[in-house]
Amino acid sequence: MSAIKVRDLYKQFKVQKNREGLKGALQDLFKREYRQITAVDHISFDIPEGEICGYIGENGAGKSTTIKMLTGILVPTSGELKVNGYVPYKEREKFVREIGVVFGQRSQLWWDIGVIESFQLLRKVYRVEPEVFRPRFDELVERLQLQELLHRPVRKLSLGQRMRCELAASLLHNPSILFLDEPTIGLDIVVKTEIREFLKSLNQRYGTTILLTTHDLQDIEALCSRVIMLDEGKIIYDGGLEELKSRWGQGKEVVFRFAAPVIIGQLEAMTAGLQVRWTLEAGTIARVWVPAETSISEVLGRVVGAASVEDVKIIETETDDIVREIYKSGSSSAADRLPGGGRGSGTTTESPGQEEEEAVLAGGGRASS
Numbered sequence: 001m002s003a004i005k006v007r008d009l010y011k012q013f014k015v016q017k018n019r020e021g022l023k024g025a026l027q028d029l030f031k032r033e034y035r036q037i038t039a040v041d042h043i044s045f046d047i048p049e050g051e052i053c054g055y056i057g058e059n060g061a062g063k064s065t066t067i068k069m070l071t072g073i074l075v076p077t078s079g080e081l082k083v084n085g086y087v088p089y090k091e092r093e094k095f096v097r098e099i100g101v102v103f104g105q106r107s108q109l110w111w112d113i114g115v116i117e118s119f120q121l122l123r124k125v126y127r128v129e130p131e132v133f134r135p136r137f138d139e140l141v142e143r144l145q146l147q148e149l150l151h152r153p154v155r156k157l158s159l160g161q162r163m164r165c166e167l168a169a170s171l172l173h174n175p176s177i178l179f180l181d182e183p184t185i186g187l188d189i190v191v192k193t194e195i196r197e198f199l200k201s202l203n204q205r206y207g208t209t210i211l212l213t214t215h216d217l218q219d220i221e222a223l224c225s226r227v228i229m230l231d232e233g234k235i236i237y238d239g240g241l242e243e244l245k246s247r248w249g250q251g252k253e254v255v256f257r258f259a260a261p262v263i264i265g266q267l268e269a270m271t272a273g274l275q276v277r278w279t280l281e282a283g284t285i286a287r288v289w290v291p292a293e294t295s296i297s298e299v300l301g302r303v304v305g306a307a308s309v310e311d312v313k314i315i316e317t318e319t320d321d322i323v324r325e326i327y328k329s330g331s332s333s334a335a336d337r338l339p340g341g342g343r344g345s346g347t348t349t350e351s352p353g354q355e356e357e358e359a360v361l362a363g364g365g366r367a368s369s
């Protein structure tokens with residue numbers, strides 16, 4: 001069954017134009033001008049129960065707007081969406097008890113009270129019975145190592161400590177779907193790794209469906225079997241991470257350390273007929289560039305069969321490079337499809353219209369600094 005079902009989802013924001021200069025400001029006072037911004041542009045996808053899906057794209061691609069619609073914070077302009085069978089913005093009270101949300105840039109905890117008090121308040125917001133809450137709370141405290149933090153006010157926590165508490169807060173009511181918007185932003189590598197490990201085990205243990213937006217491709221590599229990539233509000237890729245790499249990756253580099261010095265001519269003879277490019281680094285170390293259309297195992301087989309090899313290292317294509325390539329091609333084709341695009345240009349500045357004010361799901365809802 002699909003945990004998340006999205007059909008032709010579309011979101012436009014009405015933003016006020018601010019004209020330049022004093023004259024412009026005076027004109028704005030009497031006659032406001034608005035323009036429309038397309039943030040999410042007719043997207044469709046299904047996420048089955050238990051999947052961890054990465055939702056990625058450049059700044060302004062429409063990721064957060066999608067998450068906000070999926071969690072009932074924003075109402076779509078048009079299109080259909082169902083999360084756990086609910087239409088999020090219509091059935092919020094029941095719906096929020098089945099989902100967990102973490103916005104890396106915003107806290108759902110109350111800033112000035114102890115973490116444990118925030119957790120108790122959330123228990124009431126989500127109407128979790130004490131006997132159900134207690135074992136869940138104990139488990140999260142143990143697995144996220146929160147013992148030392150429980151009685152500290154949230155404002156006194158480091159970013160990494162706060163993020164561990166945010167994760168626990170989002171899971172206290174045992175939701176079957178977890179939305180994470182930049183959960184590792186600003187964290188050091190140790191905390192990032194801990195959080196990734198925790199999410200992986202959560203998914204394995206409880207089958208929690210996770211939709212994750214991130215700019216950190218290590219998050220995607222560590223967690224996601226599937227990636228949805230947005231560009232200017234449109235989906236430009238939806239598929240497996242490996243497929244993404246093989247489809248867009250231009251090739252791989254292999255480094256060999258031979259037992260005895262080699263020369264370029266010798267290496268080229270080994271791979272005669274294959275489309276590869278050799279470079280000799282030192283007497284015994286050589287690199288070969290293998291384009292995506294050439295079989296890497298064929299290259300390895302030939303070299304290992306013809307010379308004595310002491311070490312082989314395959315250098316993976318950086319996911320960042322792949323994504324950059326896709327952005328480039330995605331942006332150009334999107335621009336072709338949409339002359340003038342859904343984005344604004346010119347000298348006016350923009351501010352959100354009043355009607356786009358967002359609600360908060362629960363908690364302090366305080367933006368972090």
Ligand SMILES: Nc1ncnc2c1ncn2[C@@H]1O[C@H](COP(=O)(O)OP(=O)(O)OP(=O)(O)O)[C@@H](O)[C@H]1O
Nearest residue numbers: 013015039058059060061062063064065066352356
């Ligand atoms: N409340 C709002 N009012 C008006 N425009 C908005 C509002 N929220 C987002 N936008 C615009 O919609 C577009 C998509 O924004 P969104 O925040 O969804 O992108 P994003 O992919 O999450 O970007 P980032 O990675 O920077 O968080 C942007 O052009 C943004 O300026």
